[in-house]
Amino acid sequence: MDQRQLRALVAVGEHRSFSAAAKALLTVQSNISTHVSRLEAELGVVLIDRATMELTDEGQVVAERARRIEHEFEALTSDVAAMRDVVSGRVRAGVIGTTARWLVPPLLTALKEGYPEVHVVWLDATTSSLALQLIGGQIDLAVVNTPLEEPELTTTPLFDEDRLLVAPLHHPLADRESVTLAEISQHELLLEAEGTSFRAELDDDAAAAGVQLRAQAEVDGMRLLASLAFAGFGAAVLPASAAPGWLEGEWRRIPIEGMGRRSVGLARRRRGLPSAAERAVADTIHSVVAAEAPLQRGIHAVSSSG
Template sequence: MDLKYLEALAAVAEHGRFSAAARALHTVQSNVSSHVAKLEEELGAVLVDRAVGSLTPEGKVVLARTKRINGEIAAMRADIASMTSHVTGDVSLGIIGTPGRWLLPPFLDELRRQHPDVDAMVVDSTTLALVRLLEGGELDLAVLNAPLEHEELVTTPLFAEEFVVIAPTGHALAALGDREVSFAELEQHELLLGPPGSVMRMQIDTAAARHRVTLRTLAQLDGIRLTATLAFQGYGPAIVPITSIPVWTDRGDWSVLTVTGLPPRQVALAIRRRGMLSAPAAAARDILRSVMRSVARRIPGVTAS
């Protein structure tokens, strides 16, 4: 199978038309059409719906594999370059929002210091979105919520951090002061929580169920920073990781309570199970772990794994 065939299919998927794909590849439309047709003949399936210019279900499967193949080719080039000189190339890292705020600055500084010719691209998103990007080959590494059960991905623990309740001044929970609060007490109030099915929400609900409590929601928000911000602004109390409270934030009109019997949030580093990390990605992985061990000592409520 010629790699040009896969390149043509990827260009059609990105640009939607054969003519636009040809311009992107700096060739003529007939070449793109011929390459896609030969790929379809070789695989025995229609990959592009010519009427609308979009991929068929079979085409989407081939495109997913194409992204992985392209990633392996880029990694191979980076590996060879690194063996003949120093580490050079690109690395793409995904990270969930709250750790990104305090982990990325020292990580990027150390990566630049040790490997100045490695270019890092960072994606800030939710665990679910990062899993999709990682399994599709668009990311090399991802820092995300754990535990994660996925056939294509493998995770290693990175750190754990305490959960807290942010209670706006004026709310009944804030009147309790900065102390531990039980699930039985939380059951009496509506809370800002993550969406059902998210890793963090399942962890909180599981702990509540062990205390025979079902928490009530004021709103379900897919974003820790958004959840914390609404609590800071007085909309309602929220259960969030402790580092969602920025270190530069002056103590405002809210209280912070810990929850009795709620285990810490677990965060892990995920990579694809198949294939090898490129030299830049392996370097980034090692630096990320080293930086995490150093930074965790300075952040209350965070423990490096």
């Protein structure tokens, strides 16, 4: 068993074909097929269903281990380079979309200035998707909504953000300076879909106030939800980062009394040691949040040792 065989299996699992895996690894299809076949022969199991090109149950277990092994190889290289006072390596980082809008641009600048030899691949996705990819080893760390109910992951706090009502100018509540949960419960709202952490916390706040929110429409995607509110389809409860201060239109931001804040943190796998490059990216994320959060309307940095 060698690293090339493990890389080939992971690539086939991700791309669902030998040819696409070969292209991704800059090799030829016959090499990929040979590596996988030899790995199967050594382990005595079928790792890929040739009819569907999906990983078998055994293949999924081996691929998850293979990702961890690859991560350790990358961490080893990064740590040795750091001992020469040069932090280098590749880091795969995820970030929720509403936060990416204001965090990633200054983060790119800070990383380029502080760690020019660190190459970061960024992924914009939802918290649930990022958590699964962290557990599976596809990414190394991620900025996500917290708390996470995943025992395999650990988080450190980054910031809290206000939840507010975004109402089109024609909405009955648009002229209010603030509203209560009881008041917004009298109107149909654009809401995040049930099953999302944001919706669960929103429903908990409403229940604590003795009211139930009514959905005009449910949307699984914060940016789409915000876009519908901005376009005048209805009022929506959004995190502050979904309605940044520089964005203006035919709508108003209205504070909601008695509404808790959304918490955002930095997540990574509980098992294993982060590489020097990962530690550099994590430290930079914390420092950039501390510097940028005060400049963002409704976002409040949380002090943390990182």
